[in-house]
Amino acid sequence: MPETLSIYIERVIDFAPRMVDSLWETSIMLFFAMLAAILVGLPVGTLLFLSADGRPNENRLINRSLNAVVNIIRSFPFLLLVVAMQPLIREVYGRATGDPIAASFPMIVIAIALYARFVEQSLMDVPNGIIETAQSMGATTWQMVWKFLYVEARSSLVIGFTTAVISFISYSTIMGVVGGGGIGDFAIRYGYQRYETDIMYTAIIVIIILVEVFQWFGLRLAKSIDKR
Amino acid sequence: MIQIQEVNKTFRDEDTHVYALRDIHLTIDKGEAFGVIGESGAGKSTLLRLLNALERPDSGRVLVGDHQVNQLSRKDLRAYQKDVSMVFQQFNLLNNKTVEENVRLPLTLHQYDHPLTVDAVLNFVGLEDKKHSYPSQLSGGQKQRVGIARALISRPTLLLCDEPTSALDQNTTEEIVNVLKKAHEVFGMTIIVVTHELAVIKALCDRSAVMEDGRIVDIVSVQKSAELTDFKSYHERAIEVLTHA
Numbered sequence: 385m386p387e388t389l390s391i392y393i394e395r396v397i398d399f400a401p402r403m404v405d406s407l408w409e410t411s412i413m414l415f416f417a418m419l420a421a422i423l424v425g426l427p428v429g430t431l432l433f434l435s436a437d438g439r440p441n442e443n444r445l446i447n448r449s450l451n452a453v454v455n456i457i458r459s460f461p462f463l464l465l466v467v468a469m470q471p472l473i474r475e476v477y478g479r480a481t482g483d484p485i486a487a488s489f490p491m492i493v494i495a496i497a498l499y500a501r502f503v504e505q506s507l508m509d510v511p512n513g514i515i516e517t518a519q520s521m522g523a524t525t526w527q528m529v530w531k532f533l534y535v536e537a538r539s540s541l542v543i544g545f546t547t548a549v550i551s552f553i554s555y556s557t558i559m560g561v562v563g564g565g566g567i568g569d570f571a572i573r574y575g576y577q578r579y580e581t582d583i584m585y586t587a588i589i590v591i592i593i594l595v596e597v598f599q600w601f602g603l604r605l606a607k608s609i610d611k612r
Numbered sequence: 613m614i615q616i617q618e619v620n621k622t623f624r625d626e627d628t629h630v631y632a633l634r635d636i637h638l639t640i641d642k643g644e645a646f647g648v649i650g651e652s653g654a655g656k657s658t659l660l661r662l663l664n665a666l667e668r669p670d671s672g673r674v675l676v677g678d679h680q681v682n683q684l685s686r687k688d689l690r691a692y693q694k695d696v697s698m699v700f701q702q703f704n705l706l707n708n709k710t711v712e713e714n715v716r717l718p719l720t721l722h723q724y725d726h727p728l729t730v731d732a733v734l735n736f737v738g739l740e741d742k743k744h745s746y747p748s749q750l751s752g753g754q755k756q757r758v759g760i761a762r763a764l765i766s767r768p769t770l771l772l773c774d775e776p777t778s779a780l781d782q783n784t785t786e787e788i789v790n791v792l793k794k795a796h797e798v799f800g801m802t803i804i805v806v807t808h809e810l811a812v813i814k815a816l817c818d819r820s821a822v823m824e825d826g827r828i829v830d831i832v833s834v835q836k837s838a839e840l841t842d843f844k845s846y847h848e849r850a851i852e853v854l855t856h857a
Contacts, residue, residue: 408742519666521717524690531720531721609708610708
């Protein structure tokens with residue numbers, strides 16, 4: 385048994401540089417997805433909320449169009465979204481395969497759609513009285529969003545973001561198909577295609593640890609800013 | 613002066629129409645403490661909400677001073693709402709902000725020339741020691757006093773109170789009524805109180821409208837009670853209710 389263990393440790397050390405590379409690729413994809421979720425997903429989700437029927441900035445056209453786009457993106461099986469986006473990525477970025485930045489494009493699209501939905505749901509949980517209070521005080525829409533809605537929804541927005549990021553990790557494992565790399569691709573290449581099962585399980589454990597860390601940190605942060 | 617003329621308001625569901633307000637005529641003097649009483653569903657909250665444009669009438673006119681409230685542009689409405697404050701039944705405090713931040717909130721939305729300070733207004737409602745607390749750490753009565761402090765900090769010319777004591781027990785009600793009474797005496801704004809609790813009107817208001825089924829059925833002059841005889845300690849009330857036949 386100790387001998388098997390030492391062989392295993394040696395193999396892991398052997399594979400470590402490649403595993404670190406793949407983790408770096410995962411980080412690049414996650415970085416772009418997270419950035420897009422905050423910079424675009426948050427405003428889109430807020431707009432979805434504000435433009436719904438009966439809300440202060442009710443606008444059927446905007447609401448229905450955004451809803452349709454978000455639903456279409458989210459109903460794509462992710463692998464098909466990746467493939468379907470290839471021509472567009474090639475047009476915009478010059479190449480569609482073989483690097484994690486090209487692979488980030490579909491991640492960005494799904495990140496925006498997914499987080500927009502989470503944001504919309506978080507804002508729905510803010511009591512109606514808070515919106516009325518903002519209106520009665522003559523707040524602008526901008527003030528209502530920043531000084532009222534986001535303040536009361538902030539821990540839920542963080543929890544939603546955590547859940548979204550964990551989904552991004554899962555989505556990123558598919559990107560090997562277009563040569564995007566990443567830890568998921570690493571596990572599939574070595575474990576499934578080369579039968580190096582021990583290395584595959586090690587990679588899976590790394591993914592699990594990654595998810596645990598995000599979850600732990602997200603919940604902790606959400607709890608610390610929740611004064612309700 | 614506030615004038616409500618020929619106002620009607622209907623709420624529509626899929627196929628039902630609810631007449632919330634029918635042919636409302638009402639004049640309230642500047643600086644008056646005016647009450648609106650009635651059972652739930654009588655339309656009194658809707659009437660109050662016309663005055664800060666949370667509701668718009670289907671027909672008729674709502675005049676407050678020089679402003680025809682239901683005709684104001686978005687920008688003019690904001691400028692008008694700046695000087696109108698509201699106290700809510702469920703307090704509507706931001707639970708993620710401290711008492712101080714909640715009270716200061718109106719001042720972060722508009723420029724005011726002579727607002728009160730947070731310390732002065734918290735002192736006025738007797739909560740100077742709770743400045744750094746969060747609403748979840750306060751009792752119902754304390755939360756409502758924060759709500760009142762938030763309403764007063766901008767020195768409003770019109771204070772709208774929507775069932776300000778209905779979420780509170782009777783003794784806390786007395787506490788809140790006293791704060792509102794003092795606010796009216798010190799700041800002299802027009803104050804309109806909507807409630808189903810007669811004792812609150814009797815302690816606070818000069819006149820009161822009585823509403824039934826969306827209509828104002830009467831406007832009465834209130835014989836104010838010098839002492840709040842309707843308010844007894846919980847112990848006294850318990851004895852009265854439980855031991856008398």
